[in-house]
Amino acid sequence: MEPTSLSGLPSGVGEALEAEGVAELYPPQAEAVEAGLLEGENLVAAVPTASGKTLIAELAMLSAIERGGTALYIVPLRALASEKRAEFERFEEFGVTVGVSTGNYESDGEWLATRDVIVATSEKVDSLIRNGAPWIDDLSCVVSDEIHLVNDRSRGPTLEVTLAKLRRINEGLQTVALSATVGNAREIADWLDAALVDSDWRPIDLRVGVHANGAIDFDDGSRTDVPVGDPPTDDQTAALVDDALDTVEDGRGGSSLVFVNSRRNAESAARNLARVTRRHLEEAEREELDALAEEIRSGSETDTGESLAEVIEAGAAFHHAGLTSDQRALVEDAFRDRLIKCICATPTLAAGVNTPARRVIVRDWRRYDGEFGGMKPLDALEVHQMCGRAGRPGLDPYGEAVLLANDAEQSEELFDRYVWADAEPVRSKLAAEPALRTHVLATIATGFASTREGLFEFLANTLYAEQADDDRHLRSVTDGVVEYLVANEFLERERDGGREALAATSIGHTVSRLYLDPMSAAELIDGLRAAGGGGSAASDGTDTLDADGVRYAPSEDPDEQADGFVTYGRVDGDGKGGDGERSDDGAAAAAAGDAGIDLTPLGLYHLVSRTPDMYELYLKSGDEERYTQTYYEREAELLGAAPSEHEEVRFEDWLASLKTARLLEDWATEVDEDRIAERYQVGPGDVRGKVDAAEWLLRAAETLAREIDLPEAAVTSIRDARKRVEYGVREELLELAGVREVGRKRARRLYEAGIASRDDLREADKATVLGALRGRERTAETILENAGREDPSMDDVRPDASAAAAATAGAGTEEDEDGQSNLGDFR
Template identity: 40%
Template sequence: MLEIKDLQTWLPREVIDLYLERGILELYPPQAEAVERGLLDGKNMLLAIPTAAGKTLLAELAMVKAALAGKRSLYIVPLRALASEKFEAFSRFRRLGITVGISTGDFDRRDERLGKNQIIVATSEKADSLMRNGASWIRELGVLVADEIHLLNSANRGPTLEMTLTKLVRLNPEMQVIGLSATVANAREMADWLQAELVSSDWRPITLREGVILRRKMSFVDQEVPLRNSGDEVLSLVKDTLDEGAQILIFENSRRNAEATAIKLGQALGQGSMDLAEKILASGESETARRLADCVSRGTAFHHAGLLPEHRRVVEDGFRSNQIKVIASTPTLAAGLNLPARRVLIKSYKRYESGRGMTPIPVMEYRQMAGRAGRPGLDPYGESLLMARSQPELQELMGHYIFGQPEEIWSKLASEIALRTHLLSTVASGFASSIQELKDFIATTFYAHQQDPWRLDVTLERVLAFLEESGMITSLEDDLRPTRLGSLVSKLYIDPLGARIMVDRMRALSRPPDLSLIHMITMTPNMEQLYVNQSDAWLEEFIDQHIHELNPEENYDFLLRQVKTASLLLDWINEVREEEISARYRIGPGDVRRVAETGEWLMHSAAEISKHLELGVTFQAQRLSQRIHYGAGPDLLALLELKGVGRVRARKLFQAGYTSLDRLRAARPEEIAAILGPRIGEKVASQLREPEESIDRWGRMNGDQA
């Protein structure tokens, strides 16, 4: 057994005291093994251990030790929400004089000021963009932590994570690398790639009982336990859990099912927090918000990516404070957020996959969900349950998920879509200046560690040919050089195919209407287009009415999806209420914001490309980018520079005759307060008393804190 006070060999007393104050007296066995294997001596380490077994604490110890020695650490996470959670957790080290920063925002900024911090939290995409934009401090790292490193297996996020890790190791050869992973079948292979010690364990701080529900009985490996309460199996299980004073997480396979379950359980339970419900309604009214607030007032909640970030935070904080007893969620909640419960119910182990129909989830994903069961120090045990409809299905679930081994992790770098952007950035950032250097670089990736890198040769040649045809690189014999356009596209962090679409369309357009530019950005691969179904018959009429404003598109199904997405952005900048947009396009408020955020970034990128190539639409694209940022008409942009003034308040001021900052300056504070209310009115009045140049708050995707 290794006690916290035994770490004084490596860490000063004030660090030990910080952990003792948190009630951490000794290390868990996997933590002790990591320290004994050299974690605090600077050795690379892959920690493949279950959720709640203390991976983050080990990363903290290494980063704190590095910070006190004057070294900088970068902590990479897959999600913005997880970045915020870790930033808040690491901020406790400020009392040790350690500065902490977070960066999840703009993809075309260097963020040199971030380098003043000793611990920096960022998504893998942001870390990648920092290298593309030449942040100098990224070459001076002492520790790199890759949280959820098993996401190398993800088709979406895996290639960026893999290339980011490969490049960071190339820039910082002496840096300590720590990978935090779920339990995977080929952890040794991952550790070898990282040149790391492997600590792999199934140990958990509290017992996890895994079982399957069938015919109102919970079947565990060693016993059967009948459900006590009446009602259907889910309601009965929830009531049993609440009777024990505990909480439950229910994983559903779709947003609709998550909402339906939370609503149904709320109607049956009926005890919750009106304060939290009011908080939800205060931070954004929509039909989704009203449904969520109603659930929360009854002690339940739903959680999915269609919620606004502020609503997700209310749900998460409410669950942590035990004001919310039940959360029905899509699997996104299992992806790293620290939100454990006594019981976890995986209501459906199948989910819809395009082209494949309903498909069983991987064992690794099951483990991630099941791992949320049991709160160390609070619960005597954790229980994870699947649901079966027959005895054969119960046996199958037991064998596959409870006794089965998690899958192997495989690199997804061979995708042409991934290689398009990452090969350009590798050349543009100076990691390779010839085809041979590019192949040598690829030889250091996880892909090359798993299989022969020559398998990529054909795809590599095809991608390089595309980049050269698109004017983004030049090749002379073996040499590769980025063009100014290629360097710009890499820094803007957009898919080169999207950049080519923008260049081709902007060259073809002469004094384009706004819809032409908005449709253009929805044609790019970076824009996640909305789905179209039978209730979208209005789209055909919209296309007929605007046919001369739309860009040519041979595939009519693609055109429908593009135009639906463009129509949403048009509604957004024309100040249609968020609630109406959500209802018309049948998406959540969080989805509306996400489409707008992506649209703003792509329109900004179009403006930068137009400026570089002198394509004549720079000002129009810049103005549209601002309008998408605020969701407002061009007449409100000046007023929207005021802090605390969004598009609704700005329109109220405008309609009251305050059409400019100068007119607003001439107003008496009580006149402003009569329109905006006393609190916001005073905030605005105090800004107007400041020097004129200090009022400038426009910035894209503001997600950085020094």
């Protein structure tokens, strides 16, 4: 089937595809077309990675657009959204417009409505539905990429529910779902009332094998010797990477992708393999790599950045979530450009953007899992996804995926478990409390259901219902969740004649729209109420707003306390307990004495850190004592009642949150990034992640504080705390850091040079500004312009030396808690 013979596409598209090199549709693509893809039929395509799934999606969307409709493309990761946008934009010459909507990158809402194709993450789509984005109603085609992720415990249910909602809103909606090859594609197709294309076909051959005893046994029966024992390739991985580099096509050796099970392993393996890749570099490559390393170093002065730079110089790299998104993108691009010869990665890369390699090496096939209680073998699906990264279209005659085994016995096990095995079936994870908590609330708040029965009727459209023998379990979890939501006043029961109806309260609507886990919202509300809505921190002493003794204790309705599950996270008592005394029974004494607890940044950071929407920091050895100590010292700042120290698990969580809060506080007091990374033993990417999450949650907290009528001073405290994490500065720099192009470092330099505000920037002596900015004229001009200065030009201005000196001295203004380790600190 040739692309030009397809009907129903915008004119010229067929020819354009042909020009791209699509002479003939791949068999699965042709099968999809025969199943009515171009006529709006539903379709599930379960095919291997890189076998033309994207074209299937494109054909569906283009034909929908040709019929006058619009399409939505749902991706699992933000990084994939931009990748897909770039891909789809090649159809702009046919008048097809593309827009993206994700959490951190949003095209204007109205503008989006004019796009033909919108790319969004599943959470964003869910959020858009909750917030009533009008264009959702007008969609004619939805494509869901990587739909096997409904199997994911934490994020799968959202995709499942979102698809159910989209299909409910618009009965005629064409649904196209793309999946990896899974055990039960038929079931997914049945759920979506779709035709099924289930195929193992690939455009590039993939050979999968197991390496043991110096040779790879491939699934096609062939065997390749790759001896081990010749330093510096004296381990399996190194030997295989070396071997791949020896197979030269068009002048360059084959690249490898190594999957390992921890960040530490990724970094140490990269160091090890750098010795191998280094020997395969040419002079020109060496220079380019040096430039890349330099870019990494200038981007983030952390240990992680430094060790990444070091291995990059040798043509290797590691890749995991501790890297910033910049660092990751840089590594991915350089690998695609064939400059980096080998990446050692955690599973970030298996599900992420497209980074094919000549050879994939699955070094570790077990990973620690706390719930499982030990090292758990990876799912076959996961390993298949990794292996699917082997084979670069147009470069490799075939891809090779190699699993590593210690001996013949293990080799056999790996063949059975992964090489010959089919991927596991996808199972809905919807019937779990955390998932239902948020989706039940949203379902009612957005009017998809208004009674208990209505809820079940809606949930019958999910994959869970398709798979479950009966819905008793789902019903019982749902009932429990409804109780929880009612007890926390997110939902209320109404008598409507004889029937009992469910409706979202005003707060419930807010929580749904904020996209918060209701449990996070409950935690935030309880914490804020327990604080008594005191004025802002000692900064200005205006505590007048709570002078009337207003205390925001929770309601004392005894019914609410009947069930531990229902009242989880609520604060008992009347808020008149002793002065911040710790309560040993978990009740009472939440609020402090007469002055009320101020909302300090640390208190707020701790509050947001203990919500389920914040990923927990791990307590390492020694942390338990360290943060117990911190807890005693700063107990008065923390909001709400601490769990008793005897409740070990909950108390540990409390300390872990305190650790996160301290990290955020460090960030908000201008502690250097590398210092933070070292102190908490995290990567720069983790710091950014924590800061982003805190920013988001504090914004939500601000809205909730208004909703529950806390005094304006409390709202202001929250906003200031939020801005301080957002910019990473102390209070006095908030205004400066709000100026575009002024970050935490420049703000501090300007401040030390005597410039403290936007007005100062407009009025200040230019020589001072230039001096503070270390003589960078372009930067200084841009900043002055952004601050609204009439005459930003720096022509003929010479930097003021004393300002430069002050700025430099001020750059080290961080608190030092290590004390003796820093004798040079004269402050």
